[in-house]
Amino acid sequence: NSYISQELEKNIRKLHAITKNAVTDGRYIVFGAGSTQLLNAAVYALSMNMSSPAKVVAEKPFYPVYKEQTEFFKAKLFEFHGDASLLRNGTSNTIENVIEFVASPNNPDGNLKKAVLEGPSVKTIHDYAYYWPHYTAIPAPADEDLMIFTMSKLTGHAGSRFGWAIVKDKDVYENMLKYKSLADSGTSKDTQLRALKLIKVVLEDGGQGIFNFAYKTMRGRWTKLNHVLSLSKRFKLQEIPPSFCKYSQTVRGASPAFAWLKCAKEEDSNCHKVLHHEANILGREGGSFNAEDRYVRLSLVKSADDFNLLLDRLKELVSMEEQ
């Protein structure tokens, strides 16, 4: 296929070898317009080999696009079925023809995750958008059947719309190519050229430059945020334990892309509103992630200025708590 740059594919495999975050040997690679498109391509490709409609699930809290996208396309092949953990406790009969989305680290809470469901007719889509040394320790190279990565969270070039899937099964790979061909006739060459250039720059010093910078930055933000909120009884941050990182060969403390903040007081049932009204902080409501609105997601991948503003406003809010 003339739309697929072999050079780009080769460099993607090199990148994963260096970061030790995914196995690519003997796997197929599919290009897409960001991970957004590949998530849907994967749902189509997997459900084409299942009895219809396949049940698409994700354990809460989960990234809202899994649900919105699956519902929007109103396909006969699949339907969104809600929280994966509700199926876990069912009979084995109910966990047939299931597709589970697994984001690891999870969006919104940054925790490394495994699939909740198991079984011969459960297929998984592993969304590894944040499985880079910036945002998490890399305990081992991911070795799942269908893994999705994106430029957006690697170098920040979300606007280029480039992502890739690493696929074990040949049929699934071919279904995804068919999807891609009928969805938009293949990935823009301009985008592929941009992605190739970016990945080559990342690889120039074996990834040291970007990965050390990004980890230090994200780790620094997380440390500062924890320091500010350690004085609070009203707001609680998620906990992410330190873990050995194969990339850095050290134990690394957490450095997530998002804070998943909980309002601990009974009356603060909508944490988004509390932050918005009392401190002019805009987060995203827990409900968007199929969780309680007692939680709110705050982005830590903004500019330094925006992050410092967030920190200042939180500091002031915490200082007003009764001692």
Place this chain on the structure above:
Amino acid sequence: NSYISQELEKNIRKLHAITKNAVTDGRYIVFGAGSTQLLNAAVYALSMNMSSPAKVVAEKPFYPVYKEQTEFFKAKLFEFHGDASLLRNGTSNTIENVIEFVASPNNPDGNLKKAVLEGPSVKTIHDYAYYWPHYTAIPAPADEDLMIFTMSKLTGHAGSRFGWAIVKDKDVYENMLKYKSLADSGTSKDTQLRALKLIKVVLEDGGQGIFNFAYKTMRGRWTKLNHVLSLSKRFKLQEIPPSFCKYSQTVRGASPAFAWLKCAKEEDSNCHKVLHHEANILGREGGSFNAEDRYVRLSLVKSADDFNLLLDRLKELVSMEEQ
């Protein structure tokens, strides 16, 4: 929306004003990854406001993607219903909730076309991929509800994957944006930048350079092809009448992107096979376009070398006919 270049949109409107091929005043513009993506976005957007499933039709012979794409996505909202002209003769009851694809000039036969169906609950998607001075006279600016254009057939940059839809209705426009956002989160900025640069180059001399060159080239090929086949009793080319062109302000002879060749002899029921086996010419079977295999489509938008090879092989084939 930060993913949409206002500058590019402005230049697209200028381009249509200069070529006089479409009305853009007071219309919305949606960007897509080539016309392929916009065809499907349009089917979704229109069917969202209809009773399900909407019937998607096209008059034969038609571009195969209309059927393949509509069927592949297996949506509850719509289904492919075959040849539009079969509905025309039905009762008014059967032409409710219909979406008709109209390609003009038509792919494969190059003829200017109007919708076959009419009525308050018939919606049309006008595919104007080839409605440029290269391929056809421009009798008047197109003024339809939903019109799709693509870079691919304007400058030849198919690999950039850039197309646009011109949309009259605000609801339909917003549905298409929603589709785009859930399909791939918007059009690549790299692609938009490439498209902007290309269109600016086209506009530099008011389009004279590219449109005169392309018309002369396509017209020359068509004339040569007609000359060769005028000696044949076995093969017949489609006829496209000369027409007044608002762009050039002259009457222009045909200059189509494809030859739609008919094998006239009873026994040559598969024209593709005849050309392939007897002359090593590869076309696309009539059946692909929902027509008889007695027809074959030959591309005239290949390189000059490829076109000359085609001409030589046809000449030889015709010379072997009994006199």
